[in-house]
Amino acid sequence: MMKKVIIGIFSILTLLGLISAYVIYDYVKERNIYSNIIKSNWKITLPKEYDEIYEKDEGPSFLGDGDRYHIFQYNDIKQIDSSLEWKSEKNESIEASSEEILKKLKVPKEYYPDFKNSYKYYWRIKDDNSKIYFIFDSDKKEVFVLEHFQ
Incomplete structure (x- = not known):
């Protein structure tokens, strides 16, 4: 049971990390276009x-x-x-x-x-x-x- 909770928490944290990385990448990409x-x-x-x-x-x-x-x-x-x-x-x-x-x-x-x-x-x-x-x-x-x- 405890193993399933840890795997669930790890999965949620991994998903949040991936979403955060995408948002940061998109923000940096937008800020660095040469017209800016x-x-x-x-x-x-x-x-x-x-x-x-x-x-x-x-x-x-x-x-x-x-x-x-x-x-x-x-x-x-x-x-x-x-x-x-x-x-x-x-x-x-x-x-x-x-x-x-x-x-x-x-x-x-x-x-x-x-x-x-x-x-x-x-x-x-x-x-x-x-x-x-x-x-x-x-x-x-x-x-x-x-x-x-x-």
Whole structure:
């Protein structure tokens, strides 16, 4: 009889442990999606319904400086299209700055934004001269995010 009680208690504790582990995993996974990191670092809110199809950075940095690059693909571009104040005219400065970051990170050319096609962009600069660039290719439903931290 006592053995059955111990097995029952052990089973309940194991089940509670598994449920707790799943909840913690789900919470950490949600908190660590890159749009949340952008929100934390830049106070910019992006729609969370995307697939991250590429990412590259310079690796760990004690001061958090360096370059980072991500490509997000959205199924529904309406939300991303309305999330930022996109500019649509060609911008050679944005193109040159983007290419400089991509070369520094040694990103393969197939993951570069195609500046020959029409694109929209948004960028922001912080007081410490850190910069973030968003390049939106609505045909591919992709947003290219480039960050340069000082």
